[in-house]
Amino acid sequence: MKVVKFGGSSLASGKQLEKVFDIVISDPERKVVVVSAPGKRYSEDTKVTDLLIECAEKCLKKEDPKEQVNALIDRYAAIADELSLPEGLINEIKKDLTSRINADKSKPDRFMDLLKAAGEDNNAKLVAAFFREKGVEASYIDPKEAGLFVTAEPGNAQVLPESYEQLFDLHERPGILVFPGFFGYSKEGEVYTFSRSGSDITGSILANALKADLYENFTDVDAVYAVNPSLIDRPKEIKELTFREMRELSYAGFSVLHDEALVPAFRAGIPVHIKNTNNPQAHGTRIVAERDNTNGPVIGVASDEGFCSIYVSKYLMNREIGFGRKLLSILEDLGLSYEHTPSGIDDLSVILRENQLNAKKEAEILHRIKTELHADEVKIKHSLALIMVVGEGMRHNIGTMARASKALAKANVNIDMINQGSSEVSMMFGVKQVDEVRAVKAIYDEFFAAVPV
Amino acid sequence: MKVVKFGGSSLASGKQLEKVFDIVISDPERKVVVVSAPGKRYSEDTKVTDLLIECAEKCLKKEDPKEQVNALIDRYAAIADELSLPEGLINEIKKDLTSRINADKSKPDRFMDLLKAAGEDNNAKLVAAFFREKGVEASYIDPKEAGLFVTAEPGNAQVLPESYEQLFDLHERPGILVFPGFFGYSKEGEVYTFSRSGSDITGSILANALKADLYENFTDVDAVYAVNPSLIDRPKEIKELTFREMRELSYAGFSVLHDEALVPAFRAGIPVHIKNTNNPQAHGTRIVAERDNTNGPVIGVASDEGFCSIYVSKYLMNREIGFGRKLLSILEDLGLSYEHTPSGIDDLSVILRENQLNAKKEAEILHRIKTELHADEVKIKHSLALIMVVGEGMRHNIGTMARASKALAKANVNIDMINQGSSEVSMMFGVKQVDEVRAVKAIYDEFFAAVPV
Numbered sequence: 001m002k003v004v005k006f007g008g009s010s011l012a013s014g015k016q017l018e019k020v021f022d023i024v025i026s027d028p029e030r031k032v033v034v035v036s037a038p039g040k041r042y043s044e045d046t047k048v049t050d051l052l053i054e055c056a057e058k059c060l061k062k063e064d065p066k067e068q069v070n071a072l073i074d075r076y077a078a079i080a081d082e083l084s085l086p087e088g089l090i091n092e093i094k095k096d097l098t099s100r101i102n103a104d105k106s107k108p109d110r111f112m113d114l115l116k117a118a119g120e121d122n123n124a125k126l127v128a129a130f131f132r133e134k135g136v137e138a139s140y141i142d143p144k145e146a147g148l149f150v151t152a153e154p155g156n157a158q159v160l161p162e163s164y165e166q167l168f169d170l171h172e173r174p175g176i177l178v179f180p181g182f183f184g185y186s187k188e189g190e191v192y193t194f195s196r197s198g199s200d201i202t203g204s205i206l207a208n209a210l211k212a213d214l215y216e217n218f219t220d221v222d223a224v225y226a227v228n229p230s231l232i233d234r235p236k237e238i239k240e241l242t243f244r245e246m247r248e249l250s251y252a253g254f255s256v257l258h259d260e261a262l263v264p265a266f267r268a269g270i271p272v273h274i275k276n277t278n279n280p281q282a283h284g285t286r287i288v289a290e291r292d293n294t295n296g297p298v299i300g301v302a303s304d305e306g307f308c309s310i311y312v313s314k315y316l317m318n319r320e321i322g323f324g325r326k327l328l329s330i331l332e333d334l335g336l337s338y339e340h341t342p343s344g345i346d347d348l349s350v351i352l353r354e355n356q357l358n359a360k361k362e363a364e365i366l367h368r369i370k371t372e373l374h375a376d377e378v379k380i381k382h383s384l385a386l387i388m389v390v391g392e393g394m395r396h397n398i399g400t401m402a403r404a405s406k407a408l409a410k411a412n413v414n415i416d417m418i419n420q421g422s423s424e425v426s427m428m429f430g431v432k433q434v435d436e437v438r439a440v441k442a443i444y445d446e447f448f449a450a451v452p453v
Numbered sequence: 454m455k456v457v458k459f460g461g462s463s464l465a466s467g468k469q470l471e472k473v474f475d476i477v478i479s480d481p482e483r484k485v486v487v488v489s490a491p492g493k494r495y496s497e498d499t500k501v502t503d504l505l506i507e508c509a510e511k512c513l514k515k516e517d518p519k520e521q522v523n524a525l526i527d528r529y530a531a532i533a534d535e536l537s538l539p540e541g542l543i544n545e546i547k548k549d550l551t552s553r554i555n556a557d558k559s560k561p562d563r564f565m566d567l568l569k570a571a572g573e574d575n576n577a578k579l580v581a582a583f584f585r586e587k588g589v590e591a592s593y594i595d596p597k598e599a600g601l602f603v604t605a606e607p608g609n610a611q612v613l614p615e616s617y618e619q620l621f622d623l624h625e626r627p628g629i630l631v632f633p634g635f636f637g638y639s640k641e642g643e644v645y646t647f648s649r650s651g652s653d654i655t656g657s658i659l660a661n662a663l664k665a666d667l668y669e670n671f672t673d674v675d676a677v678y679a680v681n682p683s684l685i686d687r688p689k690e691i692k693e694l695t696f697r698e699m700r701e702l703s704y705a706g707f708s709v710l711h712d713e714a715l716v717p718a719f720r721a722g723i724p725v726h727i728k729n730t731n732n733p734q735a736h737g738t739r740i741v742a743e744r745d746n747t748n749g750p751v752i753g754v755a756s757d758e759g760f761c762s763i764y765v766s767k768y769l770m771n772r773e774i775g776f777g778r779k780l781l782s783i784l785e786d787l788g789l790s791y792e793h794t795p796s797g798i799d800d801l802s803v804i805l806r807e808n809q810l811n812a813k814k815e816a817e818i819l820h821r822i823k824t825e826l827h828a829d830e831v832k833i834k835h836s837l838a839l840i841m842v843v844g845e846g847m848r849h850n851i852g853t854m855a856r857a858s859k860a861l862a863k864a865n866v867n868i869d870m871i872n873q874g875s876s877e878v879s880m881m882f883g884v885k886q887v888d889e890v891r892a893v894k895a896i897y898d899e900f901f902a903a904v905p906v
Contacts, residue, residue, distance in 0.1 A: 309874075325781035325782055342795070343872060344701065398862050399858075417874025418880075421795045422802040423797025
């Protein structure tokens with residue numbers, strides 16, 4: 001059995017829904033269909049979810065959301081029209097929106113979540129109706145009734161463990177089950193949404209709960225690429241990668257699937273298959289627990305910028321028990337989360353995301369480290385980028401570092417930091433932001449460029 | 454003005470003392486002479502300090518230390534004899550030893566320190582007498598009277614800050630001042646010794662206190678070498694290196710001068726010159742605050758073994774604020790001091806010295822990390838070596854990592870860890886202990902071997 005999730009662009013119009021239908025019925029294993037809200041039809045279009053957010057904001061400001069409501073109804077009506085769905089459906093959606101708009105606004109965050117969830121909820125009803133119109137047994141599944149319970153955290157709900165057992169009962173239902181993504185219900189029966197890419201999370205939870213053989217995630221790209229396609233022309237497609245590799249790549253800017261969405265599938269060992277709704281024949285990319293490393297040591301190169309480092313040195317620091325722990329405690333105290341801590345003998349650097357700092361906070365950091373740890377020198381270096389070179393094959397391959405660092409040297413990139421040896425599937429280079437693109441290109445060319453004849 | 458320190462082998466015999474005398478009087482700037490206890494004259498010989506330790510152990514066991522006392526007197530007498538020093542000197546030494554042996558033994562550690570200090574204290578008296586015999590104005594300086602005050606920590610005394618001001622007054626005394634190394638006095642007037650290489654510490658303290666222009670440290674090697682001479686035949690001599698470079702090299706096995714001994718000179722910005730008593734014409738090695746980096750990026754390669762790593766992985770660890778700090782707190786709790794913490798996205802390794810662990814402690818570490826941090830995987834890897842590649846020139850030199858890692862790959866050494874980027878003067882490779890020597894040789898050859906014609 002397969003759980004199949006479709007993203008917003010795959011559901012943006014009647015024409016897209018026809019593709020979705022063809023994909024689902026072409027494989028009898030595709031039993032559970034998780035849907036996003038209708039996305040953009042063209043690049044200037046507005047997503048349904050964004051319309052709902054505007055609508056909620058109007059309501060909270062006690063303004064009339066008429067314009068947004070009309071636009072929302074128009075979006076669903078356009079799809080229903082294109083697919084010749086029965087009139088009653090749009091009335092039902094209208095009624096649903098009206099009831100949400102009139103709901104309790106005493107907790108603005110909760111009200112916002114209630115409205116945001118309308119996009120997926122109504123779309124699931126629409127998709128189920130469409131499938132039935134096509135003569136296929138299909139039903140909309142209400143997450144509340146099915147038992148998808150979550151924590152009461154607006155915009156960041158976490159699935160409750162008991163949900164898995166309850167959702168398992170869905171597997172007895174006949175026909176195709178159309179499940180709205182993005183939200184669940186608190187124990188008190190209130191709607192709460194997941195974080196960003198919440199429909200991916202719903203699909204992954206259902207795959208786990210229903211012990212699916214595969215979680216298919218349909219989006220609008222043919223594959224995950226070995227490097228950001230905006231940097232390299234026609235980069236290599238990744239056919240298969242492991243969860244670990246995906247996680248390391250997505251840390252540094254690969255954003256095909258949100259990390260959190262992978263967790264339930266990963267924990268249950270269910271492979272995830274990323275495919276293209278607009279080109280279902282393409283192989284796509286499979287994310288699996290283990291793979292053969294037959295294609296060289298490196299599977300992908302990614303990078304992310306906006307890091308800085310706090311450098312602390314103190315003569316004989318190395319002999320001082322607890323120095324590192326005290327330093328990290330100060331940062332925790334100041335509410336800062338850090339990424340890495342490369343160290344020398346008498347010095348230690350802490351790499352963190354720059355957006356957590358401002359001039360005042362920096363002064364505070366410098367002051368506390370100097371006075372509490374009696375450091376000889378403390379300084380903050382800005383505008384660093386981290387380059388991740390990822391691949392399961394790396395750990396058995398002597399010379400990968402030599403190739404990568406030589407490629408960087410040839411591209412005249414100075415390596416500010418190397419952090420290698422904890423992860424078995426990656427090596428990380430810290431470089432200046434100005435060198436980031438050149439560094440990624442150099443490493444991609446080293447490991448992926450075709451060998452000259 | 455220069456402070457000049459002579460090690461045990463430079464003071465082992467009358468013949469050696471003649472060399473010391475020639476060296477001191479050849480430069481009128483050499484005003485303060487710090488002496489160790491007489492060392493070995495030949496490889497099977499016993500150092501005076503070791504005889505004193507045996508003597509103290511006998512006393513503490515309430516046995517007769519006669520044999521050791523005789524051997525001690527014989528050592529000093531042989532030197533006095535060789536140099537035709539007056540009889541009275543040896544009687545004075547005999548009296549001093551007897552009074553120490555009869556001192557309070559209620560605190561065995563303190564008694565041990567009192568006896569150990571006798572080696573340097575009496576040798577300083579002997580050396581001063583010898584200089585006077587040669588017609589030079591010279592006096593023995595009593596550390597108590599001169600004001601070298603230390604903490605009451607047996608075998609690990611730390612100089613008290615007020616000592617520096619008091620010792621400064623020595624600069625008004627005429628002639629050559631012969632100062633015993635290795636010990637000072639507590640505020641209560643008790644003798645306490647410094648840690649290993651304590652005479653080097655005394656010299657460094659005096660150089661700082663007296664605002665010397667140079668601290669000369671005479672030993673029995675021509676220079677500090679770029680690599681351990683037992684691994685490479687006739688390795689390159691280092692003419693000049695910085696305090697930072699020396700510190701990084703000595704971390705990984707370079708033991709010419711103990712780190713702690715460098716601190717007072719380093720803090721006062723006083724250069725240290727390591728020279729050979731047996732070959733004073735040799736250039737020796739200068740340790741300075743700053744140097745020109747004209748000789749390539751690398752100044753030396755060192756290695757040390759006996760490390761292990763604790764590997765911890767947990768999916769989405771990266772999002773968990775305080776994970777690293779909590780892990781380090783557990784290790785601190787268990788009394789473990791760690792060296793480095795390379796990290797991936799969802800994993801973290803802690804490198805520590807293996808001799809702190811045993812089977813029981815390892816089980817405890819694994820248990821606590823698993824249960825308290827809910828880690829997915831925890832494992833301990835044994836028998837690692839760290840290779841330090843050191844040089845001030847490194848930070849301005851693109852491609853040093855490429856050269857080093859390529860040399861390792863060619864020597865078929867797998868790099869388990871790289872920690873680079875905090876220290877500006879070193880890069881560190883973790884390799885398996887079995888690969889250590891091969892790795893050091895490969896890197897030495899890359900950076901130091903003569904270019905083939």
